[in-house]
Amino acid sequence: MTDSKTTTLPRHRELGLSDEDVLGMYRAMLLARAVDERMWLMQRAGKIAFIISGQGHEGAQVASAWPMRKGHDWMAPYYRSIASAMTFGMSVEDIITAHLAKGDDVSSGGRQMPGHYGGARYNLVSLSSPVGTQVLHAVGIAMGAWVRGDDVVTMTQFGEGTANQGEIHEAMNFAGVHRLPVIFVCENNGYAISVPVDRQVAGGSVSARAAGYGMPGVDVDGGDVLACYAAAQEAHERARRGEGPTLIEAHVVRLTSHSSDDDQRRYRDPAEVEALKERDPIPRFAGELRDAGILTDELEEKLRAEVKAEVNEASKRAEARPEPDASEAHERVYAEPISGGGTAEPLEPLPGEGH
Amino acid sequence: MAELNILEAIRGAMDEEMERDERVMVLGEDVGRKGGVFGATEGLWAKYGDKRVLDTPLTEGMIAGAAMGAAVYGLRPVAEMQFADFVYPAFNQIVSEISRIHYRSNGTFTAPMVIRMPYGGGVHGALYHSQSNEGYFTSTVGLKVVAPGTPADAKGLLKAAIRDQDPVMFFEHKKTYRLFKAEVPDGDVVVPIGKAQVAREGTHLSIFCYGYMRTCALEAAETLAREDGVEAEIVDLRTLRPLDTETILASVAKTGRALVVHEANRFGGFGAEVAATIAEQAFEDLDGPVTRLAGPEVPGVPYHHSLEDWFMISPARIVAAARKLASY
Numbered sequence: 072m073t074d075s076k077t078t079t080l081p082r083h084r085e086l087g088l089s090d091e092d093v094l095g096m097y098r099a100m101l102l103a104r105a106v107d108e109r110m111w112l113m114q115r116a117g118k119i120a121f122i123i124s125g126q127g128h129e130g131a132q133v134a135s136a137w138p139m140r141k142g143h144d145w146m147a148p149y150y151r152s153i154a155s156a157m158t159f160g161m162s163v164e165d166i167i168t169a170h171l172a173k174g175d176d177v178s179s180g181g182r183q184m185p186g187h188y189g190g191a192r193y194n195l196v197s198l199s200s201p202v203g204t205q206v207l208h209a210v211g212i213a214m215g216a217w218v219r220g221d222d223v224v225t226m227t228q229f230g231e232g233t234a235n236q237g238e239i240h241e242a243m244n245f246a247g248v249h250r251l252p253v254i255f256v257c258e259n260n261g262y263a264i265s266v267p268v269d270r271q272v273a274g275g276s277v278s279a280r281a282a283g284y285g286m287p288g289v290d291v292d293g294g295d296v297l298a299c300y301a302a303a304q305e306a307h308e309r310a311r312r313g314e315g316p317t318l319i320e321a322h323v324v325r326l327t328s329h330s331s332d333d334d335q336r337r338y339r340d341p342a343e344v345e346a347l348k349e350r351d352p353i354p355r356f357a358g359e360l361r362d363a364g365i366l367t368d369e370l371e372e373k374l375r376a377e378v379k380a381e382v383n384e385a386s387k388r389a390e391a392r393p394e395p396d397a398s399e400a401h402e403r404v405y406a407e408p409i410s411g412g413g414t415a416e417p418l419e420p421l422p423g424e425g426h
Numbered sequence: 427m428a429e430l431n432i433l434e435a436i437r438g439a440m441d442e443e444m445e446r447d448e449r450v451m452v453l454g455e456d457v458g459r460k461g462g463v464f465g466a467t468e469g470l471w472a473k474y475g476d477k478r479v480l481d482t483p484l485t486e487g488m489i490a491g492a493a494m495g496a497a498v499y500g501l502r503p504v505a506e507m508q509f510a511d512f513v514y515p516a517f518n519q520i521v522s523e524i525s526r527i528h529y530r531s532n533g534t535f536t537a538p539m540v541i542r543m544p545y546g547g548g549v550h551g552a553l554y555h556s557q558s559n560e561g562y563f564t565s566t567v568g569l570k571v572v573a574p575g576t577p578a579d580a581k582g583l584l585k586a587a588i589r590d591q592d593p594v595m596f597f598e599h600k601k602t603y604r605l606f607k608a609e610v611p612d613g614d615v616v617v618p619i620g621k622a623q624v625a626r627e628g629t630h631l632s633i634f635c636y637g638y639m640r641t642c643a644l645e646a647a648e649t650l651a652r653e654d655g656v657e658a659e660i661v662d663l664r665t666l667r668p669l670d671t672e673t674i675l676a677s678v679a680k681t682g683r684a685l686v687v688h689e690a691n692r693f694g695g696f697g698a699e700v701a702a703t704i705a706e707q708a709f710e711d712l713d714g715p716v717t718r719l720a721g722p723e724v725p726g727v728p729y730h731h732s733l734e735d736w737f738m739i740s741p742a743r744i745v746a747a748a749r750k751l752a753s754y
Contacts, residue, residue, distance in 0.1 A: 180532030211495015241488035403533030406591035
C-alpha cells in the first residue's frame with residue numbers, strides 16, 4: 072500500500088499531473104458514479120432490465136485508464152468497467168444508450184445485456200459474459216502490436232474471482248514470455264458475487280502471482296486515486312519501453328450488490344456493508360483535493376451540477392433513440408457475403424441482405 | 427502446374443499469403459523452428475522470423491484467444507491446433523468469442539482469422555490424435571468451416587480462409603497429408619469458400635463427402651461402376667459451413683439417391699444436417715432413403731490396428747452402403 076502522507080509537494084505534481092488533470096479525474100469519477108446511479112433508477116423504473124455496477128471502483132478505473140492514449144491504445148474491459156470505458160472514450164450517452172439497448176448503441180446495437188462495454192471507434196473491445204476471456208484478447212492485441220512494432224499499449228481489467236480462470240494464467244504466462252505491452256488490472260473488491268476472497272484466492276494476493284510470470288506485481292489501494300495512477304503510469308511507460316507487462320491489483324470496494332439480481336445482505340454482515348462507505352473513493356479523493364487547495368465547496372457544487380445536467384441531457388437523448396429493428400436481428404452474423412455466390416444457407420441471410 | 431501433396435499445398439498457401447500480406451502471421455505449438463509436428467509450417471520461421479511464425483506455450487485457449495485479439499487489432503492470424511483433439515481448451519474462445527464478436531458488436535468488430543486443425547483417423551493415433559470433431563464447429567453460427575480433400579483445394583481454400591473477413595475453422599485430414607500428389611495450379615489461385623465440387627459425375631446416386639472421404643468415395647465409385655454398373659456422383663462438399671445446398675440439391679435432382687459419408691460418428695453429426703436439408707428440400711426427387719455412413723458410436727478411434735480398421739470408413743464400406751441404396 073502507498074502511504075499518502077509522506078510527500079511534501081502535492082502528490083499529483085510529483086506525478087506530473089496538473090491541477091486540471093486531477094480535477095478532470097475527479098470529475099470523471101463523479102460522472103461515472105452519476106451515470107451508474109441513474110442506471111439503477113432506470114432499472115427500478117422498469118426501463119432497464121438489469122444493472123451491474125461499478126460503484127466503488129471509480130477511483131481505480133479512472134486512474135488506471137488515465138495514462139492510456141484515447142483512440143490509440145486499446146482496452147479490453149470487464150462488466151464493472153463503466154468508469155474506465157468512459158475515461159477511454161465512451162460518452163455518457165453511449166453508456167445510457169447501451170443500457171437501454173437502443174438500436175444504435177455503439178457497443179452492440181441492443182444485442183447484449185447492460186454492462187457489456189465495447190466500442191470499435193474507441194479501441195474498446197466488445198465484451199462477452201464468460202469471465203476472463205477478454206484478458207486473452209488484450210494479450211492478443213498486445214501481441215499484434217509487438218509483431219508489427221507499433222507503439223500501442225493494451226490494458227485489461229477483471230475481478231479477483233476471474234483471476235482464478237485458467238485463461239488468466241495462459242494470458243499472463245504468454246505476456247510474460249514475450250514481454251508484451253499489456254497492463255493487467257485486477258480490481259479486487261473482496262467478493263466474487265457472494266464468495267469472499269479467502270475462498271477464491273489461495274495465498275490471498277493476486278499481484279503476488281506476477282512473480283511467477285516474470286512481471287512486476289503492484290499491490291495498490293484502489294481508493295487511493297493517485298497511487299492507482301502512479302502504478303498505471305509506470306506500467307504504461309514500461310510497456311512502451313518494451314519492458315513488458317505489469318499486473319496491478321487494486322483493492323477496491325463493491326458498494327452495491329453484485330448486480331440488480333443480487334442482494335448482498337444475504338451474505339454480507341450489515342455492519343460490513345455500512346463500513347464500505349468509509350472506503351468510497353469519491354469523498355476520499357475530494358478530501359485530498361481539498362487538502363491540496365484545488366477543490367473548494369464552490370467548485371464541488373459546480374462540478375456536481377454540471378455532471379447532473381450532463382446525465383439528464385444524455386438520458387433524454389438516449390431515451391429518444393430508436394429501438395432495435397427485429398427485422399435486422401439476423402444481420403451482421405458474418406462480416407462479408409459468402410464468396411462463391413448464391414450458396415448462402417436459406418435460413419441465415421447474409422449481411423447486406425434485407426436492406 | 428506443380429505436383430504437390432496436401433501438406434505441401436498448405437505450406438505453400440501460408441507462404442504465399444505471408445509473402446503477399448505482412449498482416450498474416452502463424453502461431454501455434456512447435457510451428458516455429460521445428461516447422462510443426464506434421465511439417466505444415468516448415469521453412470516459414472526461417473523466412474519470416476520468430477514473431478510472424480510464433481511458437482506458443484502449450485495453451486490452446488491462449489492460441490485461439492490471442493489470435494482473436496490480434497485479428498481484432500488488424501492482423502490476419504493463422505493459428506494451428508497441433509491436433510483437432512486438443513482444441514477443447516480453446517472451445518470457450520472459439521464458441522463464446524471468435525464466432526460471436528461480430529454479431530454481438532452489431533457488426534463493428536470482426537475476427538478475420540483461421541484455425542487450422544489436423545483431424546481424422548487411420549494413422550494409429552487412437553482416441554486423442556484421431557478425432558473428427560467438425561460437428562461442434564459446424565453447429566456454431568458465426569464460424570465458417572472448411573475441409574479440403576485435394577492439394578489444389580487445400581491451397582486455394584486456405585488462401586480464401588486467410589483473406590476471409592470471418593473466422594474460418596480449417597480441417598486438414600492428417601491421413602491425406604502425404605497420401606498422394608496432384609496438380610495444383612501455379613500462381614495465386616483462390617478456391618471460394620462455400621462452394622462444393624462435383625468430383626465425379628454420375629447418374630444413379632450421389633455420395634456427399636469431404637476431406638479424406640473424397641478419396642475413399644472416388645475409389646468406391648470405380649468399384650461400383652466396374653462391378654455393378656452403378657455410376658455414383660461424388661460431391662466433395664469442401665466447405666461445411668456455409669453449406670452449398672444448391673450443388674447438393676442439383677445432384678439429388680439428377681440421381682434421386684443420396685448417401686452422406688463422414689468419419690465422425692453419426693448421432694447428431696454433420697451428415698444429419700446434410701440429410702435433413704435433402705429431406706426437406708428434395709423430398710420429391712428422392713427414390714430411396716437419405717442414407718448416412720458414419721463412424722461408429724464410440725468415444726474415439728481405438729488404437730490397435732484391428733480396432734482402428736473396425737472404426738474407419740473404407741471404400742469397401744462405401745460400396746456396400748451404395749449398393750443397398752442403389753437397389754431402391
